[in-house]
Structure formats: C-alpha cells, structure tokens
Amino acid sequence: MNPTQTPAIAPYGPGTAADTLRFATAGSVDDGKSTLVGRLLHDSKSVLADQLEAVEHASRRRGQEAPDLALLTDGLRAEREQGITIDVAYRYFATARRRFILADTPGHVQYTRNMVTGASTADLALVLVDARNGVVEQTRRHLAVAALLRIRHVTLVVNKMDLVDCSEEVFARTAAAFADCAAALGVTRVTAIPISALAGDNVVRPSERMDWYAGPTVLEHLESVPVGADPHTESARLPVQYVIRPQTAAHPDYRGYAGQITSGVLRVGERVTVLPSGATSTVVGIDTLDGTAADTAWAPQSVTVRLADDLDIARGDLLAPAATAPRPVRALTATVCHLGEQPLHTGRQVLLRHATRTVRAVVTEVSSRLDLQTLAERPGPDSLGVNDIGRITVRTAEPVALDGYADFRRTGSFLLVDPLDGATLTAGMADAPAAATTVEGGV
Known part of the structure; x- marks a missing residue:
C-alpha cells in the first residue's frame, strides 16, 4: 500500500491551532510505542541533555549498553520497573515546520480506556504493529477506538522490520490486512510506513535497508498531514461556561456569556439561538481575552459574547446560529x-x-x-x-x-x-x- 503525502497548510489566523498536530500512539504490548516516541524525540533533537543523561543512567542500571529510548516516555517509576506503559504520557515538541502534542497510550487490554482519553482530542492516530505478529485483536480494538472517535488520519506503523529482514512482502501483507480491517470499520484512508524504532529506520531519517519504500518517514508524515478543519466551513457552537456581570460604575449593565468556541465562526450582528430554551437574540459584541472588542471570533478562541436581549442564560446553555442550531x-x-x-x-x-x-x-x-x-x-x-x-x-x-x-x-x-x-x-x-x-x- 502506497502512502499518500499531503501538503502542509497555513494557519487560519490568530488564535488558531492549525499549526499544532495532536496525535496519539497505540498498539499491542511490546510493539514498541514508547521506543518509537523516544526515537522520534531523540532524532528530532527534542530531548534535553539532562533527560538523555538520566535515560542513559537508568539504562546502565538495567544492564543495557545502549540508551533505552522508551524511558523518555515511561515516566512513572512503576512503568520503568515493569518495562510497560500504564498511564497516558503526554509530550510536547516542535520542529521547524510544526508543533506537536503527543499522547503515548498503553498497549495492555486493561488500559484500552486510557487510549480513549489520550486519543479523544487527536487529529491523527499512529497504530503500531509488530511485523512478526501482524494485525492482532488489540490492533483491531485500537483501530475501532480510532474509528469511534472519528480521528481524521490513521497511520499504520509496521515496527521491528529489522526482525523480518526488512521484507517488503511482510510489510505489504500487514498493510493489506490492516486496510481490510480499517475499511470494515469505516476508515477509508490509511497511510502505512515500515520502520525499525530501535534502529531509527524511517522514523526521522530514511532507511537504507528498506530502499524499496519510497514514502515519507514518520516525522515527514507528521509534519505534512493536514490539521483541523477551516472554521469558516463549520457552523458555530459556543457552550456557555460562565455568565459575566461585573456590576461596575463603568459598566453597570454589562452581561456577557463566556466560553470557548468549539467550532465555526461567530460574528457581530449574527442571529443566534440559545439552547435548550430556544430563545433567540442578536450578537452585539464579542470581547476577547485581552479585553478588546472583535467583529468575529472562531474556534478554538475563548471569548465573551454580548447579546441584544436580556435573556435567561446560564452555564450549560449553548449558543449557535439560528439557522443551523441543533434540536434539543x-x-x-x-x-x-x-x-x-x-x-x-x-x-x-x-x-x-x-x-x-x-x-x-x-x-x-x-x-x-x-x-x-x-x-x-x-x-x-x-x-x-x-x-x-x-x-x-x-x-x-x-x-x-x-x-x-x-x-x-x-x-x-x-x-x-x-x-x-x-x-x-x-x-x-x-x-x-x-x-x-x-x-x-x-x-
């Protein structure tokens, strides 16, 4: 299966998260998720010197000659002692092209719920498969969770290719089985990348041992995949988090409804519906976090909206354009x-x-x-x-x-x-x- 490369996109404007990729790793036990993440951080030079020194010291204590890069993400003592990932480990790093928020999720079946937590805000899921084992039940479980969460981009990473002599046939067979499983779950587009996380093949730098593979490395794919949706193509939603009434001499009648816009664009002059009550009004003002007024605001900005009418609105209500408001x-x-x-x-x-x-x-x-x-x-x-x-x-x-x-x-x-x-x-x-x-x- 040939991966499809996609171009990088420009940010939509101030306050947008379009230049930040949120992604989650998933896979069965010992498929090498933490090693992949550690290799990604190490080879992209996103690891501080003292962090690498601590990993080298811990690796020597365990009798390992080379640094165990998995320790960069297995941060809990219990995880380091058992050699497994238990909790979701979040890491933040950046390259010249993009910022990343990474959630390294556990592989054990009893921690599948942790994957739901880690992947709930992800734009991309990296699903690892051991080249020797192919697609197993936990692979299907993680793929089902990715489909359930409607993660826009699913990437199959076939790890430990060095243990199958970097066989193109093994990679193709695994990718085909994964694609069949994905299609059955409604995931129609998958990118597949063969790697060796331990040796670094196709993680940040192309592999000389897999010269039959012409697609992107893992990092190249992460840097180029489109992120988010243009808020101008979506209908606006603003869950009300707090009603602001300062009651000051300067603003005796101020009443604003504060919250984070979860989708779309809100505009001054727009007719909105308050849900679930169904009352309608017009946006007469939008105040940003720095106290300035704006004519428009878009996801994921946090703003305070002022309406023309004095309505009974409280935390838990939802503001949406009158023409596209959901039905309670x-x-x-x-x-x-x-x-x-x-x-x-x-x-x-x-x-x-x-x-x-x-x-x-x-x-x-x-x-x-x-x-x-x-x-x-x-x-x-x-x-x-x-x-x-x-x-x-x-x-x-x-x-x-x-x-x-x-x-x-x-x-x-x-x-x-x-x-x-x-x-x-x-x-x-x-x-x-x-x-x-x-x-x-x-x-």
Missing part, C-alpha cells in the same frame, strides 16, 4: 466505549455531561456490542464491560442540545458519570439528531 432532545442513541469497572446495564441511573451541561439520565437500552474478532455488532448484550464498545440509548431528565458526533466532534460527544462518586463510566459519541427521538417528560 431527551432521548439519544450513541456508540460508546465503557470505561468503568462495573458493567453498564439497562436501567442504570447516571449523569450525562455534555460540554458545560450536566443532566440526570438513565440508560434505557444496551442494544449491541462490537465483536473485535469479526468487527460485527452482536445484538442484545446484557451489559457492557470495561473496554467494551457498543450501542446504547439514553433518556435525559432535561433537554440536551447534542450534535451528531460525525459532524461536530466536541458538541457530539458526552460522558456518563456515576452520580454517587463522580467516576467516569462511559465515553459516548452521539448519533445525528435526526436519529434521536424527542421524549416528553423526565427520567
């Missing part, structure tokens, strides 16, 4: 990944957290579970266990202005929370509003 619902269907140790079953009382809003809810149906061996949905499960991916229906006590996750990643996602201790139970991605049913009455 009290019943929704969604694909979810269950994160809690206790199973999620029909009738479970929960709290649903959507953007800045939290409402009481109940799980009315657990309709199916994804079989990671066949990638088919198995109908009628009794419940979802930890790390299970499935389909559920939820009814809320109050209307919620959910978008479809496929169209609006931030306002189409939600969490189910235990009302007793506040523990996160489930991460959900809502169907489009047209697939939901409005239900009268509460929980």
Whole structure:
C-alpha cells in the first residue's frame, strides 16, 4: 500500500491551532510505542541533555549498553520497573515546520480506556504493529477506538522490520490486512510506513535497508498531514461556561456569556439561538481575552459574547446560529466505549455531561456490542464491560442540545458519570439528531 503525502497548510489566523498536530500512539504490548516516541524525540533533537543523561543512567542500571529510548516516555517509576506503559504520557515538541502534542497510550487490554482519553482530542492516530505478529485483536480494538472517535488520519506503523529482514512482502501483507480491517470499520484512508524504532529506520531519517519504500518517514508524515478543519466551513457552537456581570460604575449593565468556541465562526450582528430554551437574540459584541472588542471570533478562541436581549442564560446553555442550531432532545442513541469497572446495564441511573451541561439520565437500552474478532455488532448484550464498545440509548431528565458526533466532534460527544462518586463510566459519541427521538417528560 502506497502512502499518500499531503501538503502542509497555513494557519487560519490568530488564535488558531492549525499549526499544532495532536496525535496519539497505540498498539499491542511490546510493539514498541514508547521506543518509537523516544526515537522520534531523540532524532528530532527534542530531548534535553539532562533527560538523555538520566535515560542513559537508568539504562546502565538495567544492564543495557545502549540508551533505552522508551524511558523518555515511561515516566512513572512503576512503568520503568515493569518495562510497560500504564498511564497516558503526554509530550510536547516542535520542529521547524510544526508543533506537536503527543499522547503515548498503553498497549495492555486493561488500559484500552486510557487510549480513549489520550486519543479523544487527536487529529491523527499512529497504530503500531509488530511485523512478526501482524494485525492482532488489540490492533483491531485500537483501530475501532480510532474509528469511534472519528480521528481524521490513521497511520499504520509496521515496527521491528529489522526482525523480518526488512521484507517488503511482510510489510505489504500487514498493510493489506490492516486496510481490510480499517475499511470494515469505516476508515477509508490509511497511510502505512515500515520502520525499525530501535534502529531509527524511517522514523526521522530514511532507511537504507528498506530502499524499496519510497514514502515519507514518520516525522515527514507528521509534519505534512493536514490539521483541523477551516472554521469558516463549520457552523458555530459556543457552550456557555460562565455568565459575566461585573456590576461596575463603568459598566453597570454589562452581561456577557463566556466560553470557548468549539467550532465555526461567530460574528457581530449574527442571529443566534440559545439552547435548550430556544430563545433567540442578536450578537452585539464579542470581547476577547485581552479585553478588546472583535467583529468575529472562531474556534478554538475563548471569548465573551454580548447579546441584544436580556435573556435567561446560564452555564450549560449553548449558543449557535439560528439557522443551523441543533434540536434539543431527551432521548439519544450513541456508540460508546465503557470505561468503568462495573458493567453498564439497562436501567442504570447516571449523569450525562455534555460540554458545560450536566443532566440526570438513565440508560434505557444496551442494544449491541462490537465483536473485535469479526468487527460485527452482536445484538442484545446484557451489559457492557470495561473496554467494551457498543450501542446504547439514553433518556435525559432535561433537554440536551447534542450534535451528531460525525459532524461536530466536541458538541457530539458526552460522558456518563456515576452520580454517587463522580467516576467516569462511559465515553459516548452521539448519533445525528435526526436519529434521536424527542421524549416528553423526565427520567
């Protein structure tokens, strides 16, 4: 499979994150994720001298002659002692072309939920596969999570090619199997790169041992893949986080609604709807963080919006253009990944957290579970266990202005929370509003 190179894009304007790539690594145990990340940091000269010295010292204590670059990401003592990744390790680095926020996620099946956390804001997923083992169940699980989270770019990294004599046939076979799995999950575009993270082949510099491969290195791909979406092509969404009323002599009647724009562009003079109430008004002012007024603001800026009318608006409400506002619902269907140790079953009382809003809810149906061996949905499960991916229906006590996750990643996602201790139970991605049913009455 030949990878497709894509050109770099310019930032959209001040405050944009278009020049920052958020990406997550995933793969089975011992596939070499942490080694790849360490090699990426080391060869791109993003490691400080004292960090490298600490890694060299720790490696010598473990009887290793060469520095174990995986230690650059396995930061917890328990991880270093066991030689595994447990928690999500975030690293920040930059090259001349782009800034990066990297989430190195665990490979053990019991930590799949950590991948959901690490990849929830990612633009790209690097899925590692051991060239000797090919696509295994955990590969399918991580690919399913990437598809579930609608990560725009999925990259297959076939590692440990040096252990299969840098065979082009092995790489092609693995890439084809991965592409078939991806297509079954709705992922239509995959870039595949053969590497040896331990030796550095095709990580930052091209490999002389794999001269049959003409595609980009891992770093070249990360530097060139398009990031984000142009906010001018999306409808605006502003979850209200705080109502600002300074009550000062200079501004006795000031009332502003502060929050971070999650998508699109807001403009002074635009007609907006307040959800879930359905009240409408006109934007008469936009104040930025530095206190200056602006005519427009776009995602992901944090702003304060002033409206022409004195409406009853509070934290948890959502501002959206009147013409494209979502329809508030009290019943929704969604694909979810269950994160809690206790199973999620029909009738479970929960709290649903959507953007800045939290409402009481109940799980009315657990309709199916994804079989990671066949990638088919198995109908009628009794419940979802930890790390299970499935389909559920939820009814809320109050209307919620959910978008479809496929169209609006931030306002189409939600969490189910235990009302007793506040523990996160489930991460959900809502169907489009047209697939939901409005239900009268509460929980």
